[in-house]
Amino acid sequence: MVHWREIGSRAAARARDVANLLTTPLLPDDMLGTLNPVWSTTEPAGRVVAVRRETADTSTLLIQTGPRHHRHRPGQYVGVGTRLDGVWHWRTYSATSRPDDRLLAVTVTAIPGGTVSGALAHATPVGTVLRLGPPAGEFVLPEPVPEKLLFVTAGSGITPVMGMLRHLAATRPDSLAGAVAVHCDRTAEDVVFGAELRALASATGMRLVERHTALDGRLTPDALTSLVPDWAARQTWACGPAGLLDDLGDWWDRHGDADVLHVERFVAPRPAAGAGTGGRVRFTTSKVETEAAPGEPLMLAGETAGALLPNGCRMGICHTCVGRLLSGAVTNLHTGELHDTPGEPVRTCVSGAAGDVEIEL
Amino acid sequence: MATLTADHLTDEQIEALGAELDALRAEVVASLGERDARYIHKVIKTQRALEVSARGLLLFAKFPPAWIAGTAALSVAKILENMELGHNIMHGQWDWMRDPKIHSTTWEWDHACASEGWKKSHNFEHHTYTNVLGKDRDLGYSIMRVSADQEWHPAHLMQPVYNQLLAAFFEWGVAFYDLEFDLVKDGTKSKEAFKADAMRLWRKARRQLAKDFILYPAMSGPKGFLASAAASLVANTVRNFWAHAVIFCGHFPEGVETFPEEQLEGETRGQWYVRQMMGSANLSGGPLFHTMTGNLSHQIEHHIFPDIPSNRYVEIAPRVREICKRYGLNYTTGPLTKQYGTVLRKISRYALPRRAEQRAALAHRTRSIAALPVRSEAPETQQPVRLAG
Numbered sequence: 180m181v182h183w184r185e186i187g188s189r190a191a192a193r194a195r196d197v198a199n200l201l202t203t204p205l206l207p208d209d210m211l212g213t214l215n216p217v218w219s220t221t222e223p224a225g226r227v228v229a230v231r232r233e234t235a236d237t238s239t240l241l242i243q244t245g246p247r248h249h250r251h252r253p254g255q256y257v258g259v260g261t262r263l264d265g266v267w268h269w270r271t272y273s274a275t276s277r278p279d280d281r282l283l284a285v286t287v288t289a290i291p292g293g294t295v296s297g298a299l300a301h302a303t304p305v306g307t308v309l310r311l312g313p314p315a316g317e318f319v320l321p322e323p324v325p326e327k328l329l330f331v332t333a334g335s336g337i338t339p340v341m342g343m344l345r346h347l348a349a350t351r352p353d354s355l356a357g358a359v360a361v362h363c364d365r366t367a368e369d370v371v372f373g374a375e376l377r378a379l380a381s382a383t384g385m386r387l388v389e390r391h392t393a394l395d396g397r398l399t400p401d402a403l404t405s406l407v408p409d410w411a412a413r414q415t416w417a418c419g420p421a422g423l424l425d426d427l428g429d430w431w432d433r434h435g436d437a438d439v440l441h442v443e444r445f446v447a448p449r450p451a452a453g454a455g456t457g458g459r460v461r462f463t464t465s466k467v468e469t470e471a472a473p474g475e476p477l478m479l480a481g482e483t484a485g486a487l488l489p490n491g492c493r494m495g496i497c498h499t500c501v502g503r504l505l506s507g508a509v510t511n512l513h514t515g516e517l518h519d520t521p522g523e524p525v526r527t528c529v530s531g532a533a534g535d536v537e538i539e540l
Numbered sequence: 541m542a543t544l545t546a547d548h549l550t551d552e553q554i555e556a557l558g559a560e561l562d563a564l565r566a567e568v569v570a571s572l573g574e575r576d577a578r579y580i581h582k583v584i585k586t587q588r589a590l591e592v593s594a595r596g597l598l599l600f601a602k603f604p605p606a607w608i609a610g611t612a613a614l615s616v617a618k619i620l621e622n623m624e625l626g627h628n629i630m631h632g633q634w635d636w637m638r639d640p641k642i643h644s645t646t647w648e649w650d651h652a653c654a655s656e657g658w659k660k661s662h663n664f665e666h667h668t669y670t671n672v673l674g675k676d677r678d679l680g681y682s683i684m685r686v687s688a689d690q691e692w693h694p695a696h697l698m699q700p701v702y703n704q705l706l707a708a709f710f711e712w713g714v715a716f717y718d719l720e721f722d723l724v725k726d727g728t729k730s731k732e733a734f735k736a737d738a739m740r741l742w743r744k745a746r747r748q749l750a751k752d753f754i755l756y757p758a759m760s761g762p763k764g765f766l767a768s769a770a771a772s773l774v775a776n777t778v779r780n781f782w783a784h785a786v787i788f789c790g791h792f793p794e795g796v797e798t799f800p801e802e803q804l805e806g807e808t809r810g811q812w813y814v815r816q817m818m819g820s821a822n823l824s825g826g827p828l829f830h831t832m833t834g835n836l837s838h839q840i841e842h843h844i845f846p847d848i849p850s851n852r853y854v855e856i857a858p859r860v861r862e863i864c865k866r867y868g869l870n871y872t873t874g875p876l877t878k879q880y881g882t883v884l885r886k887i888s889r890y891a892l893p894r895r896a897e898q899r900a901a902l903a904h905r906t907r908s909i910a911a912l913p914v915r916s917e918a919p920e921t922q923q924p925v926r927l928a929g
Contacts, residue, residue, distance in 0.1 A: 200755055203747045204648035209641070213588050222641055265577030267638040465645055485635045485847075487643045 216308045220247040225283060227307045233371045236289045237335065238300045239275060241282040242309060250278045251314030253346040254339045254416070254443075258312020258499070259285060261299060267310070268295045269490055273338035273443075274314060275372075277346045283311075286371065288335035312499070318416065318443035319343075324351060325414040328358035329407060331427065333398065333419030334371075337362055339443055340418060341372050348379050355383035359407050363390040363398050363419070398423060400430035411435045418443040444494075456510075458532035462486050462540045463505060471532040476512060478527035481540075488527060488540055495529035502527055507536030546814045548868060557867050558810030564859060565845050568852050572636055579851045580634055580642060583624055583831070591617035594775075601760045601767035614775035616832075619782055621650045623834025624850060630659055632847045653715035654744040657737060661718050667846050671791060671798045671819030678791065679798065681706065681713065682722050685890040687798040692893040699891045700884070710780035715741055752776065782832075785880050786823070790839035793821045794882040795872040816843040817864065822857070822873035829876075830854055840871065 198207045212219030217226050225242035232238050251257060251274045260269045276284035289300040318339055324347065330340045340360070347355050360380070364370045370389060380387035388406055390398055404410055417427050417440065424442045431440040457473035462481050469484035471477055478500055481488050490500045495513060501524045508519035509530040517533060518525055527538065546554070590613050597610030626649030628634070634642045648655050661677065669675035673689050680686040684703060685696045706713045719737050723729035752772035760768035797818045807815070823829075823837035830837045830853075838853035841860055848856075864871040 197755070200747060200751055203751050204650055204744075210588060210592070212641070213585060262574075262577065262637075262639075264573040265575075265637055266573075482638065485632060487635060487638060487640060487645055 216310075217243065217245040219245065222310060223247045223312075224308050224310045227303055227305055227309060228282065229305060230303055233286065234369055236300065237286060237371050238303070239284050239286045240299065240303060240309070241276075241284050242311070244283050244311065248283065248311055249313055251283075251342075252319045253278065253342040254319040255314040255316040255342075256339065257283070257285060257314050258310075259299070260310030260312070261295065261303075261307070263295065263298055269310075269312070269493065270295050270299070271312070271315075271494075273342060275338050275341045275345070277342070277349055279349075286335070286338045286341070288371070316443065318418070318441060320347075320416075324354045326354075326357065327409070327413040328354070329410060329413035329415040330358070330360040330362075331398075331403065331415060331417040331419070331423075332360070333363040333392075333423050334369075335445065336417075336419035336443070337371050337376075338418075340416060341376075343416070344376075344379060344385075348383055352383045355379075355385040357384075359386045359388065359413070361388045361390065361398070361403060361406060363392050363423075365393045366391050400426055403427075403430075414439050414441070416441045416443075418445070456533050458507070458534040458536060460532050460535075461537045462488070462502075463537055464540055471536075474512060474531055476528050477509065477525075477530050477532060477536070477538060480532075481527065486540070490528060493528045495526055500527045501525065502538040502540035505537040505539050508533040509536055546818065546869060549814075551808075553867060554810035554814060555808065556810075557863065558808070558813050560863055561813050561844055561860075562809070564856060564863075565848065568845070568848055568856060569636075572849065576849050576851060577637055580629075580637075580849070583620065584642070587617055587620040587625060590614075590620070595756060598756065598764075598768050598771050599760050600764065601757075601771055602764040607767055607771055611771040611774050614771060615778040618650060618775050618779040619832055620834075622779060622783060623786070623836065624831055625649070625834075626651060626655075627834050627836070628850045630655055631663060633849045635847070650748070651715075652711050652741070652745045652748050653718055654740050657718045657740065658714070661720075663846070667843065669804070670816055670843060671796070672801060672803060672815075673798055674801050675804065677717070677720075680792075681717055684887060686792050686886060688890065688894065689798060689800070690890070692890075696891050700888050703884075703887050707781050707784040708777055710784040711776065715745065785876065786833045786836050788883045789823055789876065789879040790820055790836055792883045792886060793872065793874070793879045794886065795870055796821050813844055814869065816840075817860075817869060817871070819843070820872075821879065822871070823876050823879055824873050825875065827854075840873075 201207070202210055206221065208219055208221045212222060212224075216222075216224045223245055225244040225248065227240050228243050229241040230238055231241065254273070256271045256273045258269055258271050260267050262268075272285040272287055274283060275286045276282060287296055287300045289297040316339075320343055330344075332340050344355070344360070360376070362370065362376065367373060367389070370376070373389075376387055376389075379385065390402075392398070407413070411434070415427075415431075417424060421444060424444060427440060428437070428442065431437050457471050457475065459468065460471045460477050460480055461468040465481070465486040465488070467481055467484050467486035469480050469486075471480035478488050478490060478493070482490075488500060488502075493500075504518065504521060504523045504525050506521060508517055509525050510517055510533045512529050512531045518530070519533075525538065527540065549557070594610045594613035594617055597606045597613065600606040601610065626647065629642055629647045630644050630649070632644040635644050637643075640646055644659070651658075666676055666678040671679060673679065673687060680690065683695075683706070684699045685692060719734060719741065720729050721734070724731065724734045753769050756772065757765040757768040799815055799819070803811075803815065817840050820839040820843040822840050823833060825833075825837055835850035835853045836842060838850075838857055841848075841853040841857055842850075844860070845853075845856075861871045
């Protein structure tokens, strides 16, 4: 019997070998990427084909992705790399498009004083090539979708939830019929996706509560419970500023079931006081040695010294930047926790040096 | 510090010179940006386009016009790839862009020598110990005598011949020299380390050979096979002669100094800068010439700032030259033909043992070198202007 499939895959492997040899020491992919960066499979990229202005400080970038971009699950984020003044910068943004959409949408809010978010939101011409990381994040809806849903969002915290809402509205609108979405922003004009949210609510029967904090003040757990009396019976997805998420976390811990509250943090928690004494850090693979200041992430110290380090969200979420600790100790800059077990994987983006340290990166 | 041409400088002056160069470097680093990124992307695109066109033309290698155009394009592509891309990227000149595709830790070049070993012998040994006798293995590549202070051996009589052989097979010279066979012989390198390096060379080299001499020739068809293989051979050889000439002109022309090992003891940053400048020489020419040398035509600037992007060397050269002039230091430069002529003369001169060499040299020299603490090899360069005060 002839194993056609086996012969086929062998032939494909042989063809790949020949192609690799033709372009050695480069990869065929490097040649494709030179012709069109979007064709690269080793450095996946996408081209911005449209920019939608959402509010004064927020834009949605619609991106044509290449062959290697994996579909996201609603609620996940993707790494976005952009070249600013010659240098590649990476940030993570929630995908606001549906997984089946032809274009990937990421929604970017310009942070005051943020060079990367500002450039992406305000100065991204159509045609810009952005590099893309794989979709990641656990802030997603389970299968099957829970019956009673509650979304609590503030500001740009609406973005991952918008990905979920669009997906549910298109595929299972009935699951939104009994859902509640509480969304806060300064004024009605500041609400990202305001008109679409209102239309979506009236089409599906979802209850939308808009809270304009300039008038009504910040959302507290107290206020939330009076707005949504059956909060404890709902699976809740919350995304917004750290203060709000901390308050909600405390509330669910004390008065509810912490397991049904799912949160997504955009901005890393503030460094724990006095975290990391600083010290000399050596990246063994890159052969870069430099001084890390107290409280300075190892990644930042390494990059400043010219090391090329893996990086993704840069806020301790995605674990792209993990390297093995060879010697010394590091401090988790968020919690102040000390890690000194040799061989332990550490996230360089949220770890500071606690004395001299060696990382295998 | 005991270099001849810098002897007139006080320690304070040398440190002031170092501070000036540090400031110049900081200024360039702070101004790197989009313009530089565009430059390297443009060179990469041009080089890849040239290479693809060359290979395309050579599919028809049996037709002489296609062979000539293809071989010329392939030679230029290989020169650009090795010199303006490979050498400079592996120096870390473009690491600041944080682009994993254009980075010293990931780049592999179109060369028999694997990047990993080359980075150690070149970036570390040659750039740290530049022109220090007994430390810089690039000084004559351990087979040639290029300084009066190197001991003469009868084998050196043949060096004008094997210099030409080295030029023709320069790529392989560099690759085999990286195995450090001389260090294995004197016991400073273990047999295991040598074996590991030899395996690495074999893995890299066989792919290079298979590509150039089997795969692409085979694509030219049975009738074009030999012509296509010959094109690869010619392109590699053209690149070899060119790289050899440019590199030898960087450190061995008349006017460039060598240093005794004591020089390294307690060497300050300022003294390091002076040694780098006195141990290097530039080549003069136009923009295309500079690009084709990988900007090693600015060897002096490259040696004081090895990891500054190559497109910046030509811009800072007038300022480095002005600094040299102000401190009364030589800034050796000249056109390729002249500089290469002095290199070849030097290789012939030092092929002879010292006494005969001295006798031969006496006729050209205006002063005796024997009385001086360290030998200058600058019989044809002008005495530097001394600093007033």
